[in-house]
Amino acid sequence: MKSFHIVILLFGVTLVLTLSSLQSGETITRKQNIDSLKADRDMHKKRILASIAGKERLPADSVFENIEIFKGVPAGQLLNIMDIAFSQSLGVSCGHCHNTKDFGSEQKNEKKIAREMWAFAAQTRDLLKNVKSLKSEKPTVNCTTCHRGQLKPALSLN
Numbered sequence: 371m372k373s374f375h376i377v378i379l380l381f382g383v384t385l386v387l388t389l390s391s392l393q394s395g396e397t398i399t400r401k402q403n404i405d406s407l408k409a410d411r412d413m414h415k416k417r418i419l420a421s422i423a424g425k426e427r428l429p430a431d432s433v434f435e436n437i438e439i440f441k442g443v444p445a446g447q448l449l450n451i452m453d454i455a456f457s458q459s460l461g462v463s464c465g466h467c468h469n470t471k472d473f474g475s476e477q478k479n480e481k482k483i484a485r486e487m488w489a490f491a492a493q494t495r496d497l498l499k500n501v502k503s504l505k506s507e508k509p510t511v512n513c514t515t516c517h518r519g520q521l522k523p524a525l526s527l528n
């Protein structure tokens with residue numbers, strides 16, 4: 371093998387190694403980010419659950435301050451909706467929509483958007499009924515359908 375062949379080979383190997391280590395670095399950062407969001411959500415949930423101990427099965431509107439869309443939903447269940455449907459589907463923690471010192475507060479615009487998005491998703495489910503040729507028994511749409519763990523739903527595959 372000529373020496374310039376060896377140089378090119380070494381260059382290639384270094385490039386591949388650098389690229390793969392960059393990629394795994396990104397994966398680790400993303401994972402750490404997801405884990406720290408989870409830890410934050412768990413901490414808030416635990417604190418709120420402790421503060422409503424014994425009232426988990428009562429309607430959310432009799433336990434919490436500003437319930438409009440989840441009237442009648444058991445208070446404990448509301449926290450699961452908050453964790454899974456609202457936070458995980460958007461890839462955020464509670465503080466994205468809440469002042470975490472006062473969850474009943476209406477000061478954050480994102481909380482208002484989330485209520486409007488709830489209505490928007492329900493309208494989208496209704497519109498889906500117009501797609502008559504679908505074979506699924508119960509086709510549906512929820513927050514994850516569009517958001518898939520991101521605040522801004524994707525407009526392209528890249």
Ligand code: HEC
Pocket residue numbers: 411412414415418434435436437438439440441449452453456457460462463464465466467468473474475480481482484485
């Ligand atoms: C995407 C926005 C969003 C995220 C993220 C979110 N929430 Fe909410 N949360 C809302 C909305 C909207 C309401 C009001 C629901 C209604 O009108 O019935 C609410 C209501 C609540 C309430 C009732 C407060 C009261 O006194 O009225 C609690 C408690 C709560 N959320 C906890 C959480 C926790 C804990 C998390 C994180 C695990 C979380 N939320 C994440 C939007 C969000």
Ligand code: HEC
Pocket residue numbers: 455456460480483484487488489490491494511512513514515516517521522523
């Ligand atoms: C049919 C698709 C679709 C569904 C279903 C949907 N969203 Fe959205 N959502 C969007 C789009 C599009 C935007 C605007 C993104 C932008 O600003 O460019 C958005 C924006 C948002 C934002 C503002 C993002 C930010 O930057 O803070 C929040 C919060 C949100 N959605 C919450 C929800 C929640 C909660 C649900 C389920 C109840 C939901 N969305 C269901 C499409 C959807």
